[in-house]
Amino acid sequence: MSTLDPEDWTELRALGHRMMDDMIDRLAGIADRPVWQPMPPSQRAAFEGEAPVHGIGAAAAYARFAANIAPYASGNVHPRFMGWVQGGGNPVGMLAELLAGGLNENCGGRDHVGLAVERQVIAWSAAMLGLPERTGGLLVTGSSIANFIAVICARRRFVGAAVRRLGVGDRRLVGYAQAGVHRCVPGAFDMAGLGRDALRLVAIDAAGRIDVAALEAMIAADRAAGLAPFMLIGTAGSVDVGAIDDLRALAAVAARCGLWLHVDAAFGALLALSPTRAGMIEGIGEADSVAFDFHKWAQVQYDSGCILVRERQWMLDSFAQDASYLATASRGLAGGAPWPCDLGPDLSRGFRALKVWMTIEAYGTARLGEIVDQTCDLAEHLAAQITMTPMLRVVAPVTLNIVCFRVDDGGPALDDLNADLAADLQEAGGFVVSTTVIGGMRVLRAAIVNHRTTAADVDALVAAVAAAAIDRRGRSN
Numbered sequence: 001m002s003t004l005d006p007e008d009w010t011e012l013r014a015l016g017h018r019m020m021d022d023m024i025d026r027l028a029g030i031a032d033r034p035v036w037q038p039m040p041p042s043q044r045a046a047f048e049g050e051a052p053v054h055g056i057g058a059a060a061a062y063a064r065f066a067a068n069i070a071p072y073a074s075g076n077v078h079p080r081f082m083g084w085v086q087g088g089g090n091p092v093g094m095l096a097e098l099l100a101g102g103l104n105e106n107c108g109g110r111d112h113v114g115l116a117v118e119r120q121v122i123a124w125s126a127a128m129l130g131l132p133e134r135t136g137g138l139l140v141t142g143s144s145i146a147n148f149i150a151v152i153c154a155r156r157r158f159v160g161a162a163v164r165r166l167g168v169g170d171r172r173l174v175g176y177a178q179a180g181v182h183r184c185v186p187g188a189f190d191m192a193g194l195g196r197d198a199l200r201l202v203a204i205d206a207a208g209r210i211d212v213a214a215l216e217a218m219i220a221a222d223r224a225a226g227l228a229p230f231m232l233i234g235t236a237g238s239v240d241v242g243a244i245d246d247l248r249a250l251a252a253v254a255a256r257c258g259l260w261l262h263v264d265a266a267f268g269a270l271l272a273l274s275p276t277r278a279g280m281i282e283g284i285g286e287a288d289s290v291a292f293d294f295h296k297w298a299q300v301q302y303d304s305g306c307i308l309v310r311e312r313q314w315m316l317d318s319f320a321q322d323a324s325y326l327a328t329a330s331r332g333l334a335g336g337a338p339w340p341c342d343l344g345p346d347l348s349r350g351f352r353a354l355k356v357w358m359t360i361e362a363y364g365t366a367r368l369g370e371i372v373d374q375t376c377d378l379a380e381h382l383a384a385q386i387t388m389t390p391m392l393r394v395v396a397p398v399t400l401n402i403v404c405f406r407v408d409d410g411g412p413a414l415d416d417l418n419a420d421l422a423a424d425l426q427e428a429g430g431f432v433v434s435t436t437v438i439g440g441m442r443v444l445r446a447a448i449v450n451h452r453t454t455a456a457d458v459d460a461l462v463a464a465v466a467a468a469a470i471d472r473r474g475r476s477n
Helices: 009-028 041-047 058-068 091-103 113-129 143-159 184-191 212-224 247-257 268-273 312-319 353-387 414-428 455-476
Strands: 136-140 173-178 199-202 228-235 260-264 289-293 305-309 392-394 402-407 434-438 441-447
Touching (some): 009 058, 041 058, 113 353, 143 173, 143 260, 173 212, 199 212, 268 289, 305 312, 392 455, 441 455
Parallel strands (some): 173 228
Antiparallel strands (some): 392 402, 402 441
16 A cells, blocks of 8 residues: 555654754744845756656655755745835744644635634634624635635626626626736736726826826716726725725715725735724725735735625625535535635635634734834834935835835936846845836835834845945946
8 A cells, every 4th residue: 555654753753843943943043044045057957857756755855945945935034025015924824834734624615623713814804804794705825816806706796697607798897996006906807807908097196096086087987988887996005105095085986886895905904903003094894895915914924815705695696606516514524604615716725724813813913913013113214214315215105114215326327226226135135125116217115014124124224225336336437
């Protein structure tokens, strides 16, 4: 008989303890490591070739992990990773991944504890955002899938049951979002068969929020042209600058115009836990659906996104299917209806709820809210330090935890300079910042999400950017 279990568990137990010790040591000393380092060609070559016919064993496979994988991770656990809106994970969440792997739950359906844990996380999330107890939801890979599920539910709600058999027919559905909406939202319209052009991008104001007057004018013009407005997407934490739409105003527009109100709150939803900034997302509880990620500000390990829908029945209407081999029962393991596979597109689903549940159980919502405030305060501190540095300037309002700034020393080719500086900092291993375009200019973007980041880290970033700019200018002269 062939099995993947060892004949003697002693060696595997020892290896498992070593793996856990190594990863805890890595987290404990993460600040002393490079944030990121490029993978040299010799290491990249280690991932070429055919799959092994005969395995090398667990210990040798782990040795390959330690040599060829761990050193070249993206670095988002590091306190000086500020490139994109990515959380730093947490030690309890890491251990929860081990526990979930041991249980190997399939959380697509049936009556077992994995679903009970997920339902509790969904209930906690709905309460956090002021949504009613009847709210349905799922834990998904991230906001990309969460936004897609929201579009499918809104489409079904607007068109009716026939949409699942016949599609939208000759209805020319259109939705609305601010010009700074995340790329996954037009992608969701694409995947839903509506086409990316069905998402109307509305102008934003000086603070990066959707222009409500322009929105209402666009809706009226589309209706007059024979189009069918069905959905309005608010943004709580825009990609570039962290702007938050006026959600109360959008709720009023949606109510007047008969639109499904969805909020893409990928990281902004966690403002609800902030002791000082929760009011910034006032009105989110009026939404028909909300997408957000636990793997950002909540510091849960990837991946852990969430979709909430105000009426669970709307999810069932959009996704539930009958199949004899997946029939539910009133008792036994086939009980527990409705199953998650009837609320979304996935049947095979891992136990991602455990790491969310354990993070919240271990640290509590108050501590997570403190981290939200902490990172926003650090962003304000960073902006102040940049303002005091002659060759640097802040180029966009600092609403939350994102600072867009630019080296502006009066020299030539400033766009190229700033792009090169981002790569210089990354390759040196000291910091990761990203770039974006604000007002037609290529700028540096620091997103402070990690709970490990300190004021000393952001001060060091300012000094490093200035020094790198002087060095690059010196080498070009």
